[in-house]
Structure formats: C-alpha cells, structure tokens
Amino acid sequence: MKQPVLVANWKMNKTVPEALEYGRRLRDWISDRKGPELILAPSYISLGPLAEVLAGSGVGLAAQNVHWEDKGPFTGEVSPLQILDAGCRYVIIGHSERRQHFGEGYEQINRKVLAVLRHGLRPLVCVGETLQERESGSTLKVLDSQISRGLEGLADSAFDSLLVAYEPVWAIGTGRAVTVEQAAEAHGFIREKVETLFGEKAGKSLRILYGGSINRGNAASLIAEPQVDGLLVGGASLDFQEFSDIFLSLTARSS
Ligand code: PGA
Numbered sequence: 001m002k003q004p005v006l007v008a009n010w011k012m013n014k015t016v017p018e019a020l021e022y023g024r025r026l027r028d029w030i031s032d033r034k035g036p037e038l039i040l041a042p043s044y045i046s047l048g049p050l051a052e053v054l055a056g057s058g059v060g061l062a063a064q065n066v067h068w069e070d071k072g073p074f075t076g077e078v079s080p081l082q083i084l085d086a087g088c089r090y091v092i093i094g095h096s097e098r099r100q101h102f103g104e105g106y107e108q109i110n111r112k113v114l115a116v117l118r119h120g121l122r123p124l125v126c127v128g129e130t131l132q133e134r135e136s137g138s139t140l141k142v143l144d145s146q147i148s149r150g151l152e153g154l155a156d157s158a159f160d161s162l163l164v165a166y167e168p169v170w171a172i173g174t175g176r177a178v179t180v181e182q183a184a185e186a187h188g189f190i191r192e193k194v195e196t197l198f199g200e201k202a203g204k205s206l207r208i209l210y211g212g213s214i215n216r217g218n219a220a221s222l223i224a225e226p227q228v229d230g231l232l233v234g235g236a237s238l239d240f241q242e243f244s245d246i247f248l249s250l251t252a253r254s255s
Helices: 016-030 044-054 080-085 096-102 106-118 131-135 139-150 156-160 180-198 200-205 219-223 240-254
Strands: 005-009 037-041 060-063 090-093 122-127 163-166 207-211 230-233
Touching (some): 005 090, 005 240, 016 037, 037 090, 044 060, 080 106, 090 106, 106 139, 131 139, 163 180, 180 200, 180 207, 180 219, 219 240, 230 240
Parallel strands (some): 037 060, 207 230
C-alpha cells in the first residue's frame, strides 16, 4: 500500500519566526513517529530557513507556486532553480486561489508542471470544480479538461513523482468538505483519466490527495477511502495541535 501523504498549505500566513517555531516543534514531535509522508508548504521566504530546521527530520517542503523560466526579467516571480536551491522538493501548482485571483489557466499550469519536472522537483497539481460547475452536473467534464490540458505532454514516468490534489473550490475554506462518496467518485475519475492518457502504470502509481475543509474531525474518514492517497490541509494546518491530530488520524493507513 502507498504511504499516505499529508500536506500543510499555509497559504499567505506565518512570518519567518512563526514558521520556524512551528517547524522546530514539529521536528521534535515527529522524531520517532511513523506516519504519513509529511510536507509543509510555507511562503517562499520561509523555505530556506525551514529547510535548515527540518534537515534530517524527514519532513519535506513545498513551494506554493513557481514560474516556469529558470531566470530572467520576471519581477516578483520565483524559479524552479531558486526553489531547489532553497532545499525544497515539491511545488504546488494551479491551486484554485491562483486560478481565481491571479488568472492562472491551463497553459500556465502546464508550463509550470513541465518546468518543475525538468528540474527534478515534484509537482502537486490541484484540480477541482466550482460550486456552479458541480450544481450544473459538469464536475467530471471540468476534471477531464484540467487533467488532460494541465498534464499535456508529460512522460508516463512523470507519474512516479507527480501528485494530484482534488480540491473542489466550494470546499476550500468553507467548512464544507466533500462526502467520502464524492471524493471516491472524483478520485476514481481522475485515476481512470490518467490511465487512459498515460497508461495503467501511470494511473496506478499516481497519488491523489483530497483538499478542502479538512480538520481533525473528518480526516480519518476521508483517508479510510482507498481512492484517497493523502490530504492537503489549509486552515487546519496553521494550528500545530490540530495538524498533529490530523497526522495521528492518518497513521492507521501508514502501518
Ligand atoms: P482549507 O484549504 O483546508 O482551508 O479548506 C485547503 C487548500 O486550499 O489547500
């Protein structure tokens, strides 16, 4: 069985000292615990300092975004090379907040995924429908486009390192998570789509995380669903105690 993955997406929260305090606490708490693969996604400015604090702890780091070029006149952007140099191995790509507020579309997302893979970083690609799309019955059609266009041109072998997160926009930050059945349907569809486009091995090795209003009360039931390979946690990951409880609820699947 695949080791589950647990990601903390801190979004635009925590100063560097706050991130380091959490990182040290986590490092000490986690030291001899077995459990899910754990990844923190802080703001860019905390990546380098956190990498030092977490060295040797087994806790990985993810950037929350990336530019597709290695360097150049792109004020305010951060390249895959810089992310790698900061000691980070994962990059969240196409989060719905970037799609909604910053106009990211399929083409940009695809360029980012290809660039990240070229540098040996691991992309965590977010997909998911809006409430309007769900209510109009087009969830699977939306997921179909997001997968086929966002992942266009990938080698089959990319799926050993690439992760997908199913994050319905209506479930993010709203306190309204999907039901286990809704997660199973969406994850099953995404896996089948990847199998159709990239082959059975790609679909089988792909890890699909669920994200959207995860908390200590619902994490265990979602991770118990075999189609759910991990969880991407936003708001509830900001509080160390709540996030460590979520970690503990994933340990049953990890042993
Ligand atoms: P949430 O965010 O857990 O606060 O809903 C999840 C995410 O956006 O990754």
